[in-house]
Structures are given as structure tokens and as C-alpha cells.
Amino acid sequence: MIHYLVAFGLLLHGAAWGAGAALLAMPRPWARFWPVLVLPAGWALQSLVVWLGAYAGLSGTAAYAWPAQLVPAGLLGLGLWRHGLRAARTDLGRFGLVGAATAGCLALLILPLALASRGLTTVSLGSCDAADYAAGARVLMEFARGDRAGFIGLAEVVQVQSADNFFDYWLRLNHFTPAALIAFNGTVFGCAPHELTSILTAVLLAGLLPVVFWSARAIVGYSGGVSLIVAGLAGVSPVLWYAYAHVAPGQLLAAPAIALATWAGVALWRGRLTGRRGFAFGAVLAIAYVLILGSYNFILCVALVPAVAYAGGLALVRGEYARFGRWLAAMLAPLVPAGIVLADRVAGLAERFLLLRTYDFGWRIPALSAEGWLGMVQGGDLAAWPWPGVRWALSALVVGLLMWAVLRSAQQGRKALWVVAALTLPVLAGYLFLQARGARLGTNASYDAYKLFAVFYPLLLPALCWWVTLRRSRRLHEWLLVCGVAGLVVALNLAACGMFVWRLSRPPLVVDAELRQLRAVEAMPDVKSVNLLVPDMWSRLWANVFLLRKPHYFPTHTYEGRLNTPLRGDWDLQGGTVRTRLPGDATREVNRRFSLVDTRHPEFVRAWIDEALDTGWHGEEYLPGGERWRWTAGDATLQLTNPHAYPLAVTAQLDGAAAVPRTLVLTRAGGEDRPAVPVGTARGSVRLPILGVPPGASALRLRTDPPAAPVAGDSRPLGVSVYRLTLVPSR
Numbered sequence: 001m002i003h004y005l006v007a008f009g010l011l012l013h014g015a016a017w018g019a020g021a022a023l024l025a026m027p028r029p030w031a032r033f034w035p036v037l038v039l040p041a042g043w044a045l046q047s048l049v050v051w052l053g054a055y056a057g058l059s060g061t062a063a064y065a066w067p068a069q070l071v072p073a074g075l076l077g078l079g080l081w082r083h084g085l086r087a088a089r090t091d092l093g094r095f096g097l098v099g100a101a102t103a104g105c106l107a108l109l110i111l112p113l114a115l116a117s118r119g120l121t122t123v124s125l126g127s128c129d130a131a132d133y134a135a136g137a138r139v140l141m142e143f144a145r146g147d148r149a150g151f152i153g154l155a156e157v158v159q160v161q162s163a164d165n166f167f168d169y170w171l172r173l174n175h176f177t178p179a180a181l182i183a184f185n186g187t188v189f190g191c192a193p194h195e196l197t198s199i200l201t202a203v204l205l206a207g208l209l210p211v212v213f214w215s216a217r218a219i220v221g222y223s224g225g226v227s228l229i230v231a232g233l234a235g236v237s238p239v240l241w242y243a244y245a246h247v248a249p250g251q252l253l254a255a256p257a258i259a260l261a262t263w264a265g266v267a268l269w270r271g272r273l274t275g276r277r278g279f280a281f282g283a284v285l286a287i288a289y290v291l292i293l294g295s296y297n298f299i300l301c302v303a304l305v306p307a308v309a310y311a312g313g314l315a316l317v318r319g320e321y322a323r324f325g326r327w328l329a330a331m332l333a334p335l336v337p338a339g340i341v342l343a344d345r346v347a348g349l350a351e352r353f354l355l356l357r358t359y360d361f362g363w364r365i366p367a368l369s370a371e372g373w374l375g376m377v378q379g380g381d382l383a384a385w386p387w388p389g390v391r392w393a394l395s396a397l398v399v400g401l402l403m404w405a406v407l408r409s410a411q412q413g414r415k416a417l418w419v420v421a422a423l424t425l426p427v428l429a430g431y432l433f434l435q436a437r438g439a440r441l442g443t444n445a446s447y448d449a450y451k452l453f454a455v456f457y458p459l460l461l462p463a464l465c466w467w468v469t470l471r472r473s474r475r476l477h478e479w480l481l482v483c484g485v486a487g488l489v490v491a492l493n494l495a496a497c498g499m500f501v502w503r504l505s506r507p508p509l510v511v512d513a514e515l516r517q518l519r520a521v522e523a524m525p526d527v528k529s530v531n532l533l534v535p536d537m538w539s540r541l542w543a544n545v546f547l548l549r550k551p552h553y554f555p556t557h558t559y560e561g562r563l564n565t566p567l568r569g570d571w572d573l574q575g576g577t578v579r580t581r582l583p584g585d586a587t588r589e590v591n592r593r594f595s596l597v598d599t600r601h602p603e604f605v606r607a608w609i610d611e612a613l614d615t616g617w618h619g620e621e622y623l624p625g626g627e628r629w630r631w632t633a634g635d636a637t638l639q640l641t642n643p644h645a646y647p648l649a650v651t652a653q654l655d656g657a658a659a660v661p662r663t664l665v666l667t668r669a670g671g672e673d674r675p676a677v678p679v680g681t682a683r684g685s686v687r688l689p690i691l692g693v694p695p696g697a698s699a700l701r702l703r704t705d706p707p708a709a710p711v712a713g714d715s716r717p718l719g720v721s722v723y724r725l726t727l728v729p730s731r
Contacts, residue, residue: 018042023079025283105235112504120195131541136179177294265307362447379499
């Protein structure tokens with residue numbers, strides 16, 4: 001129940017912040033449609049308040065979130081005075097069904113979160129971006145811009161391009177607005193960032209529906225009923241649920257902004273660009289630019305492509321070059337004040353593109369063929385349906401219907417056909433180019449392709465549903481065909497949505513109790529600095545979120561703003577399969593998964609599995625919220641560092657089991673073998689003989705006899721499953 005209370009609270013809070021701004025910003029000819037603008041305006045206004053609070057040097061949203069509530073209250077009063085209370089109530093009633101669809105979509109989005117955890121938490125199907133957003137949210141929630149204590153000012157770790165502290169990195173280079181919204185709303189609702197990140201992403205997706213409705217109604221020209229159906233389809237589309245499942249609020253903020261900017265461009269061209277009318281959309285465009293600059297500033301370079309394609313194409317055909325110049329000036333003029341206020345976001349554009357060129361961000365995402373454009377794919381990974389021939393049959397059906405509808409519209413001379421072409425062709429060309437580039441070079445360009453497709457989806461979906469115009473003919477077979485295809489599209493989208501609900505209710509990545517308990521480490525006064533020896537990125541990034549008030553160091557390049565450096569911490573935070581146990585208070589057990597080890601102790605030895613080497617280990621496996629283990633794939637190697645000038649003796653304790661009964665030998669590279677120890681198929685504890693570890697770097701090897709081999713039901717070579725390998729050194 002708490003999940004739904006917080007989710008709908010966030011939705012209403014965003015609407016309360018945006019209502020007054022929407023009443024004031026909506027151009028007069030469309031004034032009665034102001035509810036479409038409410039949520040984007042609310043998020044833009046909250047983002048601006050956090051931005052100004054940061055530059056004012058205030059100590060986080062905790063210092064100003066509640067007093068700032070006067071801002072939307074004042075705007076609402078001014079907006080109602082201008083528009084009229086009775087008219088505003090009438091306008092809201094007109095959008096009742098759109099609001100109901102938004103609420104229904106949000107309820108469905110929250111369902112898997114409520115099933116996954118009794119309390120508020122964040123989950124993901126694979127991406128670790130959620131922890132990155134939460135780290136930024138905590139920075140903006142608790143710290144002032146001038147703070148340099150702890151991790152915030154650890155320049156050797158956090159420096160990215162021109163930003164040499166973690167706060168400025170969020171203001172200048174990273175996705176500021178999502179983190180700002182988490183911080184601001186977290187302060188108001190009394191929630192920590194890890195409790196709000198997934199829920200806020202769900203709210204942003206549900207908040208897209210009014211904008212999709214408006215794109216279908218005001219840009220493409222569908223009837224209210226068809227526009228409502230298209231908006232509802234967006235609410236269950238796997239294209240957008242994929243962003244939610246991988247916690248990508250940035251693109252869900254850029255998407256409505258791009259749609260609103262495109263609507264403004266289309267409406268401006270269709271109107272008369274004279275006098276004040278030419279700048280009637282200034283406030284709408286300013287809201288769009290604030291959202292784009294704050295969330296996905298680099299997408300600004302292509303955000304106006306559909307609008308420019310529409311107006312520029314018509315200007316080229318008609319020779320109306322002067323009119324196009326005036327139109328372009330009206331479109332770009334609001335970018336000037338937005339860019340001045342968010343100057344650091346504009347200044348960081350070049351650096352952001354440099355980072356995008358330097359690093360191959362993301363992962364491989366399956367390419368969408370024509371049926372995938374309408375969401376007819378599997379949930380979870382966007383892969384095509386596996387049944388033989390179904391993908392190409394569905395794709396042919398979509399393409400055929402679109403061509404049929406386009407030809408019919410061309411014959412009838414419908415002007416809206418050019419809008420459909422402008423909304424789809426440039427974006428699809430860019431999408432296909434990026435997919436082809438990724439396949440040719442073997443990079444993650446398909447990730448960029450998906451991002452491009454998703455941020456334009458509120459425009460693409462209505463345009464790609466142009467085949468519904470066939471229903472306007474008076475031929476019964478065409479009407480039945482449109483209804484049948486619409487039913488098929490909705491059914492397959494609902495099926496994919498159901499798959500997402502199922503998988504998210506059993507998430508592979510979750511901020512569980514063990515991760516949350518790392519907050520206790522930050523409260524330990526004698527733990528001055530920490531080395532994060534946590535193998536999996538999800539846990540390592542969340543450890544970063546919970547330890548921002550302490551300097552901490554990474555052995556690997558974890559993410560932007562978290563560089564690999566020498567491990568200078570006084571304590572190692574261990575969270576992997578291999579760990580060291582020292583006597584007395586030199587070892588502190590945080591919980592069964594995480595422990596602290598004092599690196600200054602005279603018997604300290606650091607042990608880890610080097611993931612960059614072929615070390616004879618399979619990847620970590622785990623049960624959500626349960627045990628974790630790794631199988632050896634052959635002779636498995638551990639890396640050791642003895643920082644002392646003297647050798648140490650190490651005893652090893654293995655908690656694990658063998659795939660089949662076998663013996664295990666622990667040796668040191670370059671050292672003599674120790675006696676073999678039997679390991680059975682039942683999980684148990686095995687003590688391995690003492691080894692000498694010389695000063696400096698060395699390696700230990702686990703060798704099984706017989707060697708690792710496949711077993712029934714698993715084609716991998718399996719040796720021993722290791723739940724924990726604990727090294728106990730002594731002098």
C-alpha cells in the first residue's frame with residue numbers, strides 16, 4: 001500500500017507544482033487544453049528550484065524544499081485569476097479520461113514494485129543507472145555546492161573533464177533533473193533516494209500519457225477517442241516499460257519535452273507568425289528546453305529535428321524562406337533565457353559529447369523491426385517473438401497497412417500526411433543508422449539507437465498508427481481490418497507488459513536490506529576512509545550512495561565520476577566471494593555479505609578475484625535477496641597483496657560444495673603444493689592447509705581433481721561452488 005500512496009503522492013505533487021505554470025504558459029488559442037502541460041511544467045519548475053538552490057549555496061533540498069512550496073501556490077493563484085476558477089474546473093473535466101488512463105497506467109507500473117518488496121526500494125532488470133541517479137539525488141538533498149568533505153571533494157576519484165568534485169559533476173555533466181526531482185520530492189515526502197528512484201521513474205512514464213494524447217490529437221489530428229487509445233497503448237508499451245525497468249528517468253523527461261517542442265513548432269507554422277503571436281509558444285518552449293537541458297542536454301542537438309523537417313520541408317516546397325527564418329527565430333528565442341539560467345548545462349555539452357565518443361556506454365539492445373515499432377515484442381528484453389515466421393509476418397502487416405493508409409491519404413490529398421512523414425522518417429533513419437553502426441563495429445550503438453527511439457516515441461507512436469485512418473472509409477472490410485489489427489497490437493503490448501510485471505516482481509537487482517545496512521558504515525566515526533572491494537557494479541554503486549560522507553576508493557573504473565585509483569582507504573569494504581578475516585576489532589561484520597577489514601593491521605592481506613583476467617571463475621550467481629556463489633571453471637586463481645615487509649601464513653576456510661565428489665588443492669603460484677582436501681556435493685565448510693604468502697603481489701590457485709566438467713542440465717565446466725572463501729592470515 002505504501003508504494004501506491006507515495007507514487008500517487010508524487011504524481012499529485014508534480015501536478016500541483018505545474019498547474020499554475022501551465023495555466024500561465026499555455027497560448028490563448030489553446031488555453032483550455034492547459035492540463036496537457038501540467039506535469040512537464042511541474043517537473044521543470046521543481047528542477048529550476050533545485051538548480052537555483054544549489055547555486056545559492058544552500059545546504060541541499062532539506063533547507064528549502066518546504067519553503068519553496070510557496071512558488072507553485074503563488075503561480076496557481078495567478079493562473080486561476082487569469083483563467084478563471086470555473087473555466088479551469090471545466091477544462092480539467094474535459095481531460096478526465098486522460099487522467100484516468102494516467103492513473104491506471106501508474107497503478108500497473110507500481111504493481112511489480114509492491115510485489116517485489118514490502119517497503120519502498122529500487123529495482124532493475126540489469127542497468128545500474130538507478131544507483132547513479134540516487135547518488136546525485138543524495139548530493140543535491142544533503143550537501144551544499146561548496147562542500148568538499150568525504151567523497152564529494154575527492155578529486156582524484158571523482159574528476160570528470162572540467163568537474164573536479166562530485167557536486168559540480170551533477171550540475172554540469174550528468175543527468176541533473178532526474179536527480180533533482182528525486183532529491184526535492186524525497187525531502188517533501190521524507191524518503192531516501194533509494195526509496196524513490198524506481199517509483200519516480202514510474203510516475204514519469206505514467207505522466208507521458210497526456211503528452212502522447214496531445215501529440216495524437218493536436219499534431220497528427222486523430223479524434224479524441226483514437227488519441228486516448230494511442231495514449232493508453234503508450235502506457236503499456238514495452239518500448240517505454242524497458243526504460244522504466246532499467247530505471248532511465250532521464251529519457252522519460254526528455255520525451256515529453258521533445259513532443260511539446262514539436263507541437264509548438266507545428267502549431268507555429270500552421271498559425272500566423274506576426275506580432276506577439278510569433279512568440280506565443282515562448283513559455284511552452286522554455287519548459288521543454290529546461291527539461292531537455294536538465295535531463296538529456298546532449299539530445300538538444302536533435303530535439304527539433306521533426307519540427308524542422310515539417311516546417312523546413314514545407315518552406316522548401318513553397319519557397320517560403322523568410323517565413324521559415326521567422327519560425328526558426330521564434331523556436332530558438334526561448335532557448336536563450338533557458339540557456340542563460342542553465343549555463344553550466346550548455347557549457348558542458350562539448351564535454352558530454354567527448355565522453356560519449358570516449359566510452360562505449362550501455363549494452364546491446366535487440367533491433368526493432370516494424371512490428372516492434374508498435375510494441376509487438378517480448379517484455380523484458382525487447383526481443384522479437386520467437387515463433388517461426390511471426391516476426392516477419394507481423395512486420396509485413398504493419399508495413400503493408402502503413403503503405404495502404406499512406407497511399408489512401410495521398411489520393412485524398414490529406415495535409416496531415418506530411419506531419420506523419422516529418423515525425424517518423426528522420427527518427428527512423430537515425431535509429432536504423434545507429435543499429436547498423438553498432439552491428440558493423442561491434443559496439444553498443446544499439447543502446448544509443450534505443451535511446452533515440454524512446455525519447456521520440458510520444459511522436460512516433462501516433463504517427464506509426466496512421467493506418468487507423470483506414471477506418472474512415474465506408475468499407476466494412478477496412479473497418480473490420482483496422483479493429484482486428486488494433487486488437488492484436490493492444491493484446492501483444494499487454495502480453496509484453498505482463499512479462500515486465502512478472503520479471504520486475506522478481507528483480508535480479510534490488511536494493512535489499514544488506515545493501516541498506518551499509519549506511520551504518522558511514523556512521524562509524526573511526527572508519528575514516530574505505531576501499532570498495534565489491535565485485536558487482538550494482539552493489540558497488542549503491543555502496544557509493546550510502547557512503548558519500550566518507551572518502552572511498554575503487555579498484556576498477558566503476559562509472560563516470562568514480563575512477564580507479566590507488567586504494568588509500570584505512571578500511572577495505574569486502575562484499576565478494578573472497579575475503580580476509582583479521583583478529584579482534586580489525587574485522588567488523590556489517591552483515592552476512594559485507595564486512596570491514598582494517599588495512600593498517602600487521603596481519604592484513606588483501607585478496608580478490610581479478611575480473612579482467614581469465615582466472616578460472618564463472619560469474620557470480622545469486623538468488624534475489626538470498627545467497628550468492630561462484631563456480632570454479634577450472635584452476636581458479638585469487639590475487640593477493642601482502643603490503644608488509646615480512647611474510648605471512650594464511651589459512652583458508654571454504655564454504656561450498658562440489659558438482660561431483662572431488663578433491664581440492666590450494667597452492668601458491670611458485671610455491672609448493674599442499675595436501676588435497678575432499679569436497680562433497682553437500683554444502684559444507686572445509687579447512688585448507690596453511691600457505692606462506694611473501695611480501696608484495698602473489699596468487700593462489702584452487703585446483704580440483706577430477707577437473708571441472710559439465711554436469712547434467714549445465715553445459716559449463718563446473719568444479720566447486722564457492723559461497724565464501726575466507727583467508728585468515730597470521731604472523
